[in-house]
Amino acid sequence: MKKLIVGVMGGGEGASPQVCETAYKLGGLIAQEGWVLLNGGWGVGVMEASARGAKEHNGLTVGILPDRHTDLASSYIDIPILTGMGDGRNYINILTSDVVVALPGRSGTISEIALALKNGKNVILLDFPLGDLFVEYQKAGIMVLVKKPEEVIEQIKKLFS
Amino acid sequence: MKKLIVGVMGGGEGASPQVCETAYKLGGLIAQEGWVLLNGGWGVGVMEASARGAKEHNGLTVGILPDRHTDLASSYIDIPILTGMGDGRNYINILTSDVVVALPGRSGTISEIALALKNGKNVILLDFPLGDLFVEYQKAGIMVLVKKPEEVIEQIKKLFS
Amino acid sequence: MKKLIVGVMGGGEGASPQVCETAYKLGGLIAQEGWVLLNGGWGVGVMEASARGAKEHNGLTVGILPDRHTDLASSYIDIPILTGMGDGRNYINILTSDVVVALPGRSGTISEIALALKNGKNVILLDFPLGDLFVEYQKAGIMVLVKKPEEVIEQIKKLFS
Amino acid sequence: MKKLIVGVMGGGEGASPQVCETAYKLGGLIAQEGWVLLNGGWGVGVMEASARGAKEHNGLTVGILPDRHTDLASSYIDIPILTGMGDGRNYINILTSDVVVALPGRSGTISEIALALKNGKNVILLDFPLGDLFVEYQKAGIMVLVKKPEEVIEQIKKLFS
Numbered sequence: 001m002k003k004l005i006v007g008v009m010g011g012g013e014g015a016s017p018q019v020c021e022t023a024y025k026l027g028g029l030i031a032q033e034g035w036v037l038l039n040g041g042w043g044v045g046v047m048e049a050s051a052r053g054a055k056e057h058n059g060l061t062v063g064i065l066p067d068r069h070t071d072l073a074s075s076y077i078d079i080p081i082l083t084g085m086g087d088g089r090n091y092i093n094i095l096t097s098d099v100v101v102a103l104p105g106r107s108g109t110i111s112e113i114a115l116a117l118k119n120g121k122n123v124i125l126l127d128f129p130l131g132d133l134f135v136e137y138q139k140a141g142i143m144v145l146v147k148k149p150e151e152v153i154e155q156i157k158k159l160f161s
Numbered sequence: 162m163k164k165l166i167v168g169v170m171g172g173g174e175g176a177s178p179q180v181c182e183t184a185y186k187l188g189g190l191i192a193q194e195g196w197v198l199l200n201g202g203w204g205v206g207v208m209e210a211s212a213r214g215a216k217e218h219n220g221l222t223v224g225i226l227p228d229r230h231t232d233l234a235s236s237y238i239d240i241p242i243l244t245g246m247g248d249g250r251n252y253i254n255i256l257t258s259d260v261v262v263a264l265p266g267r268s269g270t271i272s273e274i275a276l277a278l279k280n281g282k283n284v285i286l287l288d289f290p291l292g293d294l295f296v297e298y299q300k301a302g303i304m305v306l307v308k309k310p311e312e313v314i315e316q317i318k319k320l321f322s
Numbered sequence: 323m324k325k326l327i328v329g330v331m332g333g334g335e336g337a338s339p340q341v342c343e344t345a346y347k348l349g350g351l352i353a354q355e356g357w358v359l360l361n362g363g364w365g366v367g368v369m370e371a372s373a374r375g376a377k378e379h380n381g382l383t384v385g386i387l388p389d390r391h392t393d394l395a396s397s398y399i400d401i402p403i404l405t406g407m408g409d410g411r412n413y414i415n416i417l418t419s420d421v422v423v424a425l426p427g428r429s430g431t432i433s434e435i436a437l438a439l440k441n442g443k444n445v446i447l448l449d450f451p452l453g454d455l456f457v458e459y460q461k462a463g464i465m466v467l468v469k470k471p472e473e474v475i476e477q478i479k480k481l482f483s
Numbered sequence: 484m485k486k487l488i489v490g491v492m493g494g495g496e497g498a499s500p501q502v503c504e505t506a507y508k509l510g511g512l513i514a515q516e517g518w519v520l521l522n523g524g525w526g527v528g529v530m531e532a533s534a535r536g537a538k539e540h541n542g543l544t545v546g547i548l549p550d551r552h553t554d555l556a557s558s559y560i561d562i563p564i565l566t567g568m569g570d571g572r573n574y575i576n577i578l579t580s581d582v583v584v585a586l587p588g589r590s591g592t593i594s595e596i597a598l599a600l601k602n603g604k605n606v607i608l609l610d611f612p613l614g615d616l617f618v619e620y621q622k623a624g625i626m627v628l629v630k631k632p633e634e635v636i637e638q639i640k641k642l643f644s
Contacts, residue, residue: 002466002553002560002561002563003561005562006239031197036562039236040425045583056262062562062564064564068408068578069603070485077485078485078486078487079519079545079562080579081545081547081564081575081579082575082578082579083407083410083575083578084407084408084409084410084574084575084578085249085252085405085407085408085575086226086252086404086406086407086408087252087255087280087406088246088249088252088253088274088405088407088573089278090252091246091247091248091249091251091252091567092564092566092567092568093250094549095565095566095567096564096565105176106279107275107276107278107295107298107321108279110272110275110294111269111271111272111275111276114271114272114275115248115251115268115272117268118248118267118268118272118600119248119551130294131292131293131294132292133291133294134268134271137268145314159226163392163399163400164400166401169329193376197401223401223403225403229417229569231324235390238324238325239324239325240358240384240401241324241418242384242386242414242570243414243417243418243419244414244568245413245414245417245568245569245570245571246406246414246566246567246568246569247551247567247568248567248572249566249567249568252406253403253404253405253406253407256390256404256405256406257402257403257404280390295478368558390502407519407571407574408596408604409574409601410568410571410574410575412574412598413569413570413571413573428601428619429597429598429599429600429601429617431592431618432594432597432616432617433594433597433598433601434596435601436591436593436597437570437573437590437594438587440570440590440591440594441526441570441592450615452615452618453615454595454614455593455613455614455616456590458589459590465530479615
């Protein structure tokens with residue numbers, strides 16, 4: 001059976017040490033479940049931390065890079081997908097993910113949440129409250145807010161059990 | 162000199178008659194300035210209304226379609242660009258626009274606003290308040306909120322004078 | 323009625339002066355028919371020459387650029403579409419063109435001819451013999467070889483009459 | 484160290500049983516070297532056969548699908564990348580591959596060979612003679628023609644030793 005692919009989105013260079021620590025833990029938990037971790041593939045912020053977490057727990061990591069080369073790829077990415085299409089690759093991130101987890105980020109992360117919801121994906125916000133944004137998806141339970149990485153795993157198990 | 166390209170984003174099938182009326186007016190004003198109107202190209206909602214407004218005022222209209230064919234294209238689109246890449250085309254919408262105007266919409270429109278800000282484009286919200294979302298761009302004046310189509314034109318003139 | 327969009331492909335920096343002269347003539351003829359000229363949008367080779375030909379005969383020109391900015395765009399392009407997706411944009415070139423004309427070029431041009439045929443577009447080779455390549459399309463009349471720009475126009479009229 | 488990614492291109496539904504048999508063998512050999520096999524991901528022709536060969540020899544397989552869903556994906560693909568961008572994904576195939584192997588195919592395969600050469604990738608033709616096409620790349624040794632799957636492996640080892 002095909003392994004579940006969990007997309008992990010969130011801030012790049014601007015991500016705080018605390019957010020990166022959470023991303024690292026989440027990556028480890030995803031790996032321990034035997035799931036594939038997917039992210040944007042760069043060696044900074046939530047991308048680097050979540051990939052490192054997954055690799056240090058024997059996971060498999062896929063990075064969907066905006067670039068035509070691997071110069072900026074995290075060394076913790078097993079499969080760097082080179083799209084050469086800049087932020088256009090955000091659409092591929094969310095289509096390829098069976099479920100999308102979003103940690104705190106800025107406009108890039110918001111664009112991925114928006115594309116995920118538009119394309120019928122469930123979104124789990126990890127300590128990233130969005131207020132009334134996408135309130136209809138929140139009410140329908142398609143987008144949920146949790147506080148800890150462990151709760152992300154619980155949510156995913158509920159969705160795919 | 163190359164004509165200015167103004168991207169007009171907003172709701173599709175779900176857009177209210179009032180929003181469509183505003184989109185129609187905006188399209189007409191853009192055409193009267195001699196600017197090119199760009200949108201997502203479909204024959205519904207803000208896309209249809211803004212293109213119709215532009216064409217009925219002798220404007221030029223470009224639609225960046227998600228499809229591989231013109232079946233869903235608005236008849237008011239002069240140049241239907243067929244991307245065949247679904248919502249991945251949102252990135253092309255904002256790169257190609259010299260400035261982005263957003264009328265009320267849902268997740269698709271939010272994704273375009275987010276991509277626009279991430280890629281250094283100015284965004285003018287037309288009667289589409291977003292609360293605290295992207296507050297740093299609002300404070301910096303990169304994203305502004307106006308109430309009427311005429312104010313959109315004023316804002317654009319300020320940006321490109 | 324929507325204007326016909328004619329895609330003109332061919333060599334970039336490596337295009338010979340003779341090929342560029344032919345591209346210039348073709349661009350002029352396309353404009354005189356009232357058709358829209360589409361190409362890759364850069365200010366070199368067949369792209370620059372065909373766009374110049376069209377503009378000097380009051381045509382409308384669309385360039386599908388691989389870039390995120392207009393730095394490399396031909397000054398004869400009216401509508402520069404910024405895809406930010408490198409050669410991935412070749413697919414958009416051929417989807418958007420109602421018919422594809424190919425002047426002598428190298429691997430980029432061959433990729434566009436191949437994608438055009440795969441996606442059901444007619445291809446007119448202008449003084450660009452390809453031997454047995456795509457022979458099944460040649461036999462079926464979907465790809466034809468002509469010698470002069472005037473013959474391209476005749477072929478297009480036959481296809482869309 | 485990151486594993487080598489070998490792209491395997493070739494015919495889809497129209498591929499002959501003999502070509503599929505060769506693709507199966509090649510997939511197995513790639514897996515035995517510990518390399519990752521990448522292809523277009525569908526459950527037909529060279530894609531299905533090469534992925535099956537790799538999986539039956541404990542390899543890892545990545546499919547770059549044109550679709551927004553996995554309905555057409557080969558069951559032998561571990562990581563289905565959903566691009567939602569049709570043949571535009573051919574560009575991602577070749578960027579992501581460290582080296583491209585082409586078995587007999589038609590226009591889709593030719594487009595991938597052309598894009599690979601344009602983007603500086605080495606191409607190994609496996610029993611797929613192209614005559615004088617891309618002759619300058621053949622002369623420079625960037626594109627080579629071999630007869631057997633074992634020779635493909637030898638060529639790749641030469642390139643990356």
